[in-house]
Amino acid sequence: MGLEVMRHRDLNPHVSVDCVIFGFDNVDLNVLLIEREEGYIEENANNNAQPARGSLALPGDHIREDEKLDQAAARVLKELTNLDNIFLEQFHAFGHPNRAKNEADRQWMKSVRAEPDARVITVAYFSLVRLEMYNPKASSFAKHAAWFPVSSIPELAFDHNLIVRRALEALRNQLKNEPVGFELLPPKFTLSQLRRLYELILGTELEKRNFRRKILKKNFLVPLDEKQKGVPHRAARLFTFDKDKYESFKTDKYDFSI
Amino acid sequence: MGLEVMRHRDLNPHVSVDCVIFGFDNVDLNVLLIEREEGYIEENANNNAQPARGSLALPGDHIREDEKLDQAAARVLKELTNLDNIFLEQFHAFGHPNRAKNEADRQWMKSVRAEPDARVITVAYFSLVRLEMYNPKASSFAKHAAWFPVSSIPELAFDHNLIVRRALEALRNQLKNEPVGFELLPPKFTLSQLRRLYELILGTELEKRNFRRKILKKNFLVPLDEKQKGVPHRAARLFTFDKDKYESFKTDKYDFSI
Numbered sequence: 369m370g371l372e373v374m375r376h377r378d379l380n381p382h383v384s385v386d387c388v389i390f391g392f393d394n395v396d397l398n399v400l401l402i403e404r405e406e407g408y409i410e411e412n413a414n415n416n417a418q419p420a421r422g423s424l425a426l427p428g429d430h431i432r433e434d435e436k437l438d439q440a441a442a443r444v445l446k447e448l449t450n451l452d453n454i455f456l457e458q459f460h461a462f463g464h465p466n467r468a469k470n471e472a473d474r475q476w477m478k479s480v481r482a483e484p485d486a487r488v489i490t491v492a493y494f495s496l497v498r499l500e501m502y503n504p505k506a507s508s509f510a511k512h513a514a515w516f517p518v519s520s521i522p523e524l525a526f527d528h529n530l531i532v533r534r535a536l537e538a539l540r541n542q543l544k545n546e547p548v549g550f551e552l553l554p555p556k557f558t559l560s561q562l563r564r565l566y567e568l569i570l571g572t573e574l575e576k577r578n579f580r581r582k583i584l585k586k587n588f589l590v591p592l593d594e595k596q597k598g599v600p601h602r603a604a605r606l607f608t609f610d611k612d613k614y615e616s617f618k619t620d621k622y623d624f625s626i
Numbered sequence: 627m628g629l630e631v632m633r634h635r636d637l638n639p640h641v642s643v644d645c646v647i648f649g650f651d652n653v654d655l656n657v658l659l660i661e662r663e664e665g666y667i668e669e670n671a672n673n674n675a676q677p678a679r680g681s682l683a684l685p686g687d688h689i690r691e692d693e694k695l696d697q698a699a700a701r702v703l704k705e706l707t708n709l710d711n712i713f714l715e716q717f718h719a720f721g722h723p724n725r726a727k728n729e730a731d732r733q734w735m736k737s738v739r740a741e742p743d744a745r746v747i748t749v750a751y752f753s754l755v756r757l758e759m760y761n762p763k764a765s766s767f768a769k770h771a772a773w774f775p776v777s778s779i780p781e782l783a784f785d786h787n788l789i790v791r792r793a794l795e796a797l798r799n800q801l802k803n804e805p806v807g808f809e810l811l812p813p814k815f816t817l818s819q820l821r822r823l824y825e826l827i828l829g830t831e832l833e834k835r836n837f838r839r840k841i842l843k844k845n846f847l848v849p850l851d852e853k854q855k856g857v858p859h860r861a862a863r864l865f866t867f868d869k870d871k872y873e874s875f876k877t878d879k880y881d882f883s884i
Contacts, residue, residue, distance in 0.1 A: 382640035383721065383747050433745060437721040461719040461749045463641065463695040487691060489641050489747065491719045545802055 379430040381483040384490040385441040386428030386528065387456060388535035389449075391499030392552050394561055396517045397568035398499060399532055401524070402427050402448050402510035404476060425525035426532070427510065428490060430481075441493040449513040450505040456493040459538035460531075463489040467527040476525070480509060490526075494535040496569075498552050518568070536571070543569055547588065547617065550609035558596060558604040559583065588614040637688040639741040642748040643699040644686030644786065645714060646793035647707075649757030650810045652819055654775045655826035656757060657790055659782070660685050660706050660768035662734060683783035684790070685768065686748060688739075699751040707771040708763040714751040717796040718789075721747040725785040734783070738767060748784075752793040754827075756810050776826070794829070801827055805846065805875065808867035816854060816862040817841070846872040 389400040401424045427448040431440035441456045468477065468488055477484040504513035516522070521532060548565055563579045583589060590610045595603040647658040659682045685706040689698035699714045726735065726746055735742040762771035774780070779790060806823055821837045841847060848868045853861040 380640070380745060382638070431721070434723055436723065437719060437747070458718060460716060461695060461747075463689070463749065465692055465694065487638060489695070489719075489749070491721065491747070541803065545799065 378432050378434070379482070380433050381430060381481065381486045382488060384428055384430045384488050385437060385444055386426045386462075386490050386492045386531055387441055387445045388426060388492060388494040388532055389445070389451065389454065389502075390494065390496040390518070390535070390539065391502065391515050392496065392565055392568070393499040393515075394554075394564070396519070397565075398515035399518050399521060400427065400449060400451070400504055401425065401514060401516050401521075402506060403512040403514075404509060404525075405511060423525075424516075424522055426528045427513070428528075429508075430488075437491050438493075441491075447508045448506065448510040450507065451502050454495050454497060454502070456495050457538075458491060458493050460534050461489055461491045462527055462531060462534075463487075464527060470526070473525050490531075492531050492535065494538055496539060496549065496552065536569075539569055540571075547586065547614065550611070550614060556592060556594065556606040556608055558606060560604060562589075562607070586617060588617050636690050636692070637740070638691050639688060639739065639744045640746060642686055642688045642746050643695060643702055644684045644720075644748050644750045644789055645699055645703045646684060646750060646752040646790055647703070647709065647712065647760075648752065648754040648776070648793070648797065649760065649773050650754065650823055650826070651757040651773075652812075652822070654777070655823075656773035657776050657779065658685065658707060658709070658762055659683065659772060659774050659779075660764060661770040661772075662767060662783075663769060681783075682774075682780055684786045685771070686786075687766075688746075695749050696751075699749075705766045706764065706768040708765065709760050712753050712755060712760070714753050715796075716749060716751050718792050719747055719749045720785055720789060720792075721745075722785060728784070731783050748789075750789050750793065752796055754797060754807065754810065794827075797827055798829075805844065805872065808869070808872060814850060814852065814864040814866055816864060818862060820847075820865070844875060846875050 387400075391398045391400060403424055405423050427445050429440075429444040429448070431437065432443075435443065437458065438456065441458075442452075442454075445454065445456070446452050465487060467490075468474065474484065499515060504515070506513040518532070518536065521529065523529065524532070543566070548562075548569070552565060553561055559580055560576075562583065563574055563576070566579070567574050588610050589607045592606045592608055594606045596606060597603065645658075649656045649658060661682055663681050685703050687698075687702045687706070689695065690701075693701065695716065696714065699716075700710075700712075703709050703712065703714070723745060725748075726732065732742065757773060762773070764771040776790070776794065779787065781787065782790070801824070806820075806827070810823060811819055817838055818834075820841065821832055821834065824837070825832050846868050847865045850864045850866055852864045854864060855861065
């Protein structure tokens with residue numbers, strides 16, 4: 369019995385999980401992708417070549433017969449990219465009958481799946497992390513794993529482009545209910561860095577002074593007696609989060625709980 | 627080939643949909659349940675008897691092999707309860723390995739399902755409607771369909787009590803992002819009626835004057851030159867929604883889009 373066939377035995381051929389991990393690096397909002405064949409990430413990622421359709425995908429795989437959906441998402445992410453201890457939030461199940469009917473996707477499934485023709489419903493999870501804290505390392509059927517800017521994601525396998533778009537919407541909705549996580553920024557940061565993060569998530573430019581006024585009104589930012597060092601432009605003031613105020617703000621903010 | 631077996635042929639035995647339909651009747655927040663056997667709803671619903679475990683459930687069934695998840699939810703709701711034209715929103719997939727392992731649930735599945743031992747993932751949908759607009763009428767394997775107050779839901783089949791709880795959370799989250807739908811109230815209503823709806827969704831009492839002050843500040847309510855008629859207590863002023871202001875409020879209100 370080959371390794372691949374062994375791998376199938378305890379997998380449920382009808383249900384999978386996919387993980388959309390967003391990583392912020394102070395400049396860009398990125399998403400973690402895996403490559404299923406050798407080639408693109410190593411050789412072409414820096415010269416704008418287009419990958420073969422379906423060679424890049426979200427980290428995802430079938431659930432095991434005996435595991436919960438949340439467990440499956442954490443296991444699959446760990447197996448394929450070595451990322452661990454990430455809070456994954458389920459946001460949507462995708463089940464269009466044609467979501468895996470593309471020929472390139474079908475070929476790939478025939479090579480690795482026990483029932484390549486079974487209809488697969490995927491339950492999708494998302495998370496937003498500080499990129500520098502997580503170093504992806506491909507394993508299992510992933511040959512490579514790397515961060516890609518959300519603004520220039522190539523064509524992905526299955527319906528994974530749609531899944532990324534819906535994950536971004538889920539992230540935006542989250543931002544409407546609670547302030548962005550302070551773990552995403554360095555311990556001391558400028559308002560421009562914070563604004564950049566909001567802009568990337570919301571997908572729109574925010575007017576500088578307006579942002580400053582509104583965010584300072586929220587009261588969970590502490591201005592420090594310190595400025596940026598070693599920047600080519602005029603050094604900006606550094607801020608930090610007041611964790612207590614931040615937490616109480618997070619809990620209190622029920623705009624419609626009246 | 628029996629009717630039941632015919633019914634199975636195009637159903638996917640691994641994935642189902644369940645619908646949590648909340649109905650507001652100016653007094654209570656209710657949820658629509660079906661009964662799979664004769665008995666409880668007709669004979670006992672008014673004398674507080676407990677139904678047999680598993681005889682009551684959310685309207686739900688397996689998806690067809692060729693239909694989208696959203697389509698499946700609308701079809702299943704229509705087939706079992708005759709409710710139609712309801713905006714159903716997917717909110718969570720439930721997939722605990724033991725979610726259908728209860729003996730009563732297993733017995734029932736053996737009687738109606740082609741693969742009663744298959745693990746079933748269910749994709750759950752919710753909606754909130756004005757109860758009087760919808761008159762459930764049971765058909766298919768539902769023998770009865772009726773509204774039950776959310777505050778006193780009996781033990782349901784499978785993990786359906788959990789699904790209702792999570793649907794309530796989804797409803798609460800929605801209420802944080804947008805004002806409650808004006809279709810839920812009569813065209814002219816009192817602030818007490820509106821407050822009652824908020825209280826039922828949030829599961830908590832709201833201080834009367836505070837609620838009045840906050841909700842009027844939102845500016846989408848229009849006080850009318852009219853009062854309630856035929857009430858035993860002092861007649862309260864009637865209000866209506868300013869639909870334009872309500873709509874612009876709904877779109878503008880991005881508390882964190884800054």
